[in-house]
Amino acid sequence: VVVDAVNSSGGLAVPQLLAALGVETVEKLHCEPTGDFAHNPEPLPENLRDIAKVLEKGGFDLGIVVDPDVDRLALVSENGEMFGEEYTLVAVADYVLKENGGGNTVSNLSSTRALRDVTEKHGGTYTAAAVGEVNVVTKMKETGAIIGGEGNGGIILPELHYGRDALVGIALFLTHLAKSGLKMSRLRNSYPSYFISKNKIELTPDIDTDQVLVQMHKRYAKQPVNTIDGVKIEFGKEWVHLRKSNTEPIIRIYAESDSNATADHLAQKIIADIKEIINQ
Structure with a gap:
């Protein structure tokens, strides 16, 4: 197992846990708990190139990545590909x-x-x-x-x-x-394969964000809609989730589908709808 603990407390805890679980070989990357992060601590693919390179060379079963307070877990497959x-x-x-x-x-x-x-x-x-x-x-x-x-x-x-x-x-x-x-x-x-496209649309401060979300709900009233946190609209196995920011005039748009291309397409369709509502 290869471990990237981004020089956080995980550098102490994760290797100890692996030893207790009987893991025979642990390769440590950025496991000195100095608090001096070796890379952006957000465990996203673009920040995990070091561990991916080690795994691509072969000889390990998987990679383990934790964030600084060890409450998020990202995994890397034996071939260096992100598990997601x-x-x-x-x-x-x-x-x-x-x-x-x-x-x-x-x-x-x-x-x-x-x-x-x-x-x-x-x-x-x-x-x-x-x-x-x-x-x-x-x-x-x-x-x-x-x-x-x-x-x-x-x-x-x-x-x-x-x-x-x-x-x-x-x-x-x-x-x-x-x-x-x-x-x-x-x-x-072995798991169903879905892809999430993450986007946002910036609004001017004079636009009523809540009203935009109400109009989106009305526009897709025939679809299953959840409004406990913004507006989430389901299209079969695809979905779009719209959430307003509490700190800036933007709406975050998350769309999921069975490919990156279709998720992006769905997100762009919703962004076009929002722009149409704003310009009415």
């Missing part, structure tokens, strides 16, 4: 649901539909919460969810505690991977 932050929760939930013979799950409205697919495969019920860890936890308690979290790599296992915890995620994922007998890339390919 969204799929950390999907894979861990798959394992927990399988071990428990089913159960309910929760993630936020902006997280991948793949968690819903996996939950329903195991006979459970998926529920979406408003964005934010506290909202996910509240909904988990309401629905009795046995696993939940957010699409940014945050895993919440109520059996231990109601908080995002990358160490819990690592232990569950490694157990899942070992029991499956699959290579990391094969395990990733």
